[in-house]
Amino acid sequence: MVVQYSVRCAAPHGKPEPNHFGDVMSQRETSCMLPDVFKNPVQRIMLMANGNLQRVLSAYYNLPVSVEVVHSAPEAPRAPADAKLPVRYTRHINLVCNRTVVCSAQSSVELLTRKAADLVIVDGVGIGQLFRYMNVL
Secondary structure (H helix, E strand, C coil), rough: CCCCCCCEEECCCCCEEECHHHHHCCCCEEEEEECCCCCCHHHHHHHHCCCHHHHHHHHHHHHCEEEEEEEEECCCCHHHCCCCCCEEEEEEEEEEEEEEEEEEEEEEEEEECCHHHHHHHCCCCCHHHHHHHCCCC
């Protein structure tokens, strides 16, 4: 099942905060409302994890969680020096805890900056770890 959703995150004054990552960047209060189709609280937590789902699941299970890359490749393979921006990547990963897949994610991501593209193509950084490597969160 593929679900598209948008999240509305508001500051205490009720206006959306521009370029913010949910409650990570808000000052005192956040309200992030997901559509009613997401009834399960754990599902809502997983959808709102901003680049840190692996850590959130590790805390939930109180065990290590590892990333198993099933597929991660550019849609149009190119040599790193020839990679023109944006570079679109498709990926499929599993988050594994205690030898059990606890989450499977498939995505298509566009790398818009040379720094992000080099981290993924040249250095082999996982797309989910870009926030940490680029000091965004």
